[in-house]
Amino acid sequence: MAYETVNxxxxxxxxxxxxxxxxxxxxxxxxxxxDGSKDKQxxxxxGIYLNERTQLTARLPSANSICSAEVFAIKKALELxxxxxxxxxLICSDSKSALEKITRSSYKVAIDSQTLQxxxxxxxxxxxxxxxxxxxxxxxxxxxxxxxxxxxxxxGRKLPISGEPKASFKDFQIKYKENLWIGWEN
Numbered sequence: 716m717a718y719e720t721v722n723x724x725x726x727x728x729x730x731x732x733x734x735x736x737x738x739x740x741x742x743x744x745x746x747x748x749x750d751g752s753k754d755k756q757x758x759x760x761x762g763i764y765l766n767e768r769t770q771l772t773a774r775l776p777s778a779n780s781i782c783s784a785e786v787f788a789i790k791k792a793l794e795l796x797x798x799x800x801x802x803x804x805l806i807c808s809d810s811k812s813a814l815e816k817i818t819r820s821s822y823k824v825a826i827d828s829q830t831l832q833x834x835x836x837x838x839x840x841x842x843x844x845x846x847x848x849x850x851x852x853x854x855x856x857x858x859x860x861x862x863x864x865x866x867x868x869x870x871g872r873k874l875p876i877s878g879e880p881k882a883s884f885k886d887f888q889i890k891y892k893e894n895l896w897i898g899w900e901n
Contacts, residue, residue: 716837718814718849721807728857737805744805744848747792748860751784751810752868760871761788763795764863771795772871783829785813788868789849790833796845803846809854809861818849 721736723729737746748764757777761784764770771791775784789806796804808814816830817837840847852861 716818716849718818718851721850721852723853723856725853725856729853730857730859733852733858741805741848741850744803744846745796745801746860747795747804747806748858748864749785749788749792749806749808750861750864750868751781751786751788751813752865752872753779753781753784754872758872759784760868760874761785761791762864762867762869762871763788763792764860764867765795769795769799770863770867772867772874773877774871774874776876782810782812782816783827784868785810786816786827786829786833788864789813789817790829790836793833793836793840793847796840796847802844805848805850807850807852807858807861809852809865811851814849814851 719740721733723732745765748762750762751759752762753759759775759777759779759781760772761775762770762772773791775787779787785808789808792804792806817833837847852858854861854865
């Protein structure tokens with residue numbers, strides 16, 4: 716499995732270019748935008764945007780990395796796909812690292828449980844003939860759905876913590892090393 720790359724620069728408004736690309740290549744696919752966000756205080760949020768009626772935001776525990784938040788947002792998008800009985804979806808994300816983690820064909824021993832669960836869900840969808848495609852899009856370039864997912868992720872950081880996902884062992888390792896380094900400096 717691979718992901719599409721929308722070749723657009725960092726122009727202020729790529730909405731028209733994006734819609735042309737979408738209509739020329741993926742018009743039969745339902746568009747879903749996902750995003751994750753982490754601020755300087757360590758607050759983590761996710762946002763999923765389908766349309767004005769269907770959107771989701773949540774706050775995650777602060778031990779989660781930005782990549783883990785991005786992966787979790789995509790996992791939640793898959794749940795929305797299943798709940799709404801969609802059969803063809805294009806999930807757009809501005810996180811290359813999350814898309815590479817998800818679409819990588821190998822299953823490393825060190826893979827985190829969120830990514831593993833997401834890959835399992837994709838296999839189930841494949842068996843049910845539900846088509847899921849992924850696309851990388853540039854961030855903060857006026858693509859409306861992406862801007863809305865970004866806004867939702869930022870809002871999510873301000874909500875009470877949802878309790879899921881539990882941070883991966885790797886995320887805890889990184890957080891532990893950061894705290895150890897801060898303690899050593901002080």
